Amino acid sequence: MSNLKVHVLRLTPGQEVVGELEKYVSAQVPRGAFIMTCCGSVTSATLRLAADTNGVTNKIVKLSGHFEVLSLSGTISREGTHLHISLGDHQGAALGGHVMGDLTVFTTMEVVLGEALDVTLGRAFDNRTGYDELTITKDEREAAGTIN
Template structure:
């Protein structure tokens, strides 16, 4: 089953998250404060000192394939939707340039900065519904009604 939305205008927000702040919590707070209904990450640059990622081999019956990182990492990619059940993936590069990525579960403490550009599809609303086939909450796109 696909969930397709129609076209929408785009509103752009820019947020800087400072040292010591948890990145995903900060993004969720920003989305809630601005009452964004269809937010998504356009781009992000920055660094973190730790992160918790769910790896690609996780399944609904084995969701605990988790990696806890600690050290200094550059954010080389941060993508996803920021509706209440945010779905965000991150790629992080260490001091030797080795990169790891996965589903961002949290614990992403900002080291120096995280400069995030957030888009909002102003005529749409994003939500998630549990999908029996995958065992995960999956994206549902609907026209905004207010």
């Protein structure tokens, strides 16, 4: 069981989402955070798409236009960020992938972050995957309720 603290943010037109979330987490959420929910709209996004049938994972698309954020999920720590997003266009078509950056707010971005108070999230290179992967460090003293 984990104790949870909730952080609610609103980003405004023109802000770059990943940079703003990383800045906030670095200053306010030293243990790292995870996205609980998000809604808003963007005018641009750079995404890495899912692997194709040959396992190739490096196709990157740059989107420009007006998109509704259908979902945003992932983790943010001082060591790195891992976010996935689903976007909807003006015809209702959806596209999603791994957020590479350039995620710029159109009208608003409402983000609710969760902070687990008895663990620290980080990232470390994993030889098996070739990527920096999530690390979870449990703070036994805090979990036992001895740190205020």
